[in-house]
Amino acid sequence: MSEERRAKGDRFHGRVGGRRRHCDHPGCTEPGEFRAPGERRSGFDGPGDWRWLCLDHVRAFNARYNFFDGMDAEEIEAQQRPYAGWERETRAFSVNAGSTPRWSDFIDPLDAIGARFAAREAERKDGKLLSERDRKALKILGLGTDADRRALRARYAELVRRYHPDRNGGDRSHEKALQDVISAYTQLKSAPAFA
Structure with a gap:
C-alpha cells in the first residue's frame, strides 16, 4: 500500500484499525483492515464467518458480491417483500413524547418534522432557545x-x-x-x- 493511501486511509468507512492480520486473499501481504462476509452466512445457528481483506481486495469483493447468491426463488421473494421485518411487534411511542404533526397538512415529511420543533423555538420573542x-x-x-x-x-x-x-x-x-x-x-x- 502506498504512503499516500495510508495518509488518507482513515477516510474509508468500514476500516477496522489496530488489528495485525494479513489480507485473506491468497498471496496478498497487505494488512486485512476491512471485514467481508465469509462462506457461512449468519442464520439460526449463529453469526456467519468473516474474511479480512485489504482495500483493493475488498473493493473487488464488493464489485462482485451478490446477497442473493445461493437462495432459491422463494427466499429471494421473502427478502424483497416491501413489508419484510414489519411482522415483528414494536414498542409503542410514549404518550408523553410531545405533540405529533398532522402529516396530511404537509407535502414534505421533513417539513412536518421541522414544524414540531418550530413551536418550541418560537416560545421566546427574542428567538433564543430554552432547554x-x-x-x-x-x-x-x-x-x-x-x-x-x-x-x-x-x-x-x-x-x-x-x-x-x-x-x-x-x-x-x-x-x-x-x-x-x-x-x-x-x-x-x-x-x-x-x-
Missing part, C-alpha cells in the same frame, strides 16, 4: 419564558429573601425551597438565553 432544564428552572422561579436577565435577578433576590432562615427568625422549614431557587438561578444565569 428542558431551563424551562423547569423558570417554572421554579415563577417566571415566564420571555423573562430577561434583569427579571431573573430581581425574582431570585425576592425568593432568597423570602426563604432564607435569617429573614424568617431561624425557621429552616423553607430550606428545600431555597435550595431549589438557588439551583434554578445557577442553571439559568449560565443559559444561552440569559447571556
Whole structure:
C-alpha cells in the first residue's frame, strides 16, 4: 500500500484499525483492515464467518458480491417483500413524547418534522432557545419564558429573601425551597438565553 493511501486511509468507512492480520486473499501481504462476509452466512445457528481483506481486495469483493447468491426463488421473494421485518411487534411511542404533526397538512415529511420543533423555538420573542432544564428552572422561579436577565435577578433576590432562615427568625422549614431557587438561578444565569 502506498504512503499516500495510508495518509488518507482513515477516510474509508468500514476500516477496522489496530488489528495485525494479513489480507485473506491468497498471496496478498497487505494488512486485512476491512471485514467481508465469509462462506457461512449468519442464520439460526449463529453469526456467519468473516474474511479480512485489504482495500483493493475488498473493493473487488464488493464489485462482485451478490446477497442473493445461493437462495432459491422463494427466499429471494421473502427478502424483497416491501413489508419484510414489519411482522415483528414494536414498542409503542410514549404518550408523553410531545405533540405529533398532522402529516396530511404537509407535502414534505421533513417539513412536518421541522414544524414540531418550530413551536418550541418560537416560545421566546427574542428567538433564543430554552432547554428542558431551563424551562423547569423558570417554572421554579415563577417566571415566564420571555423573562430577561434583569427579571431573573430581581425574582431570585425576592425568593432568597423570602426563604432564607435569617429573614424568617431561624425557621429552616423553607430550606428545600431555597435550595431549589438557588439551583434554578445557577442553571439559568449560565443559559444561552440569559447571556
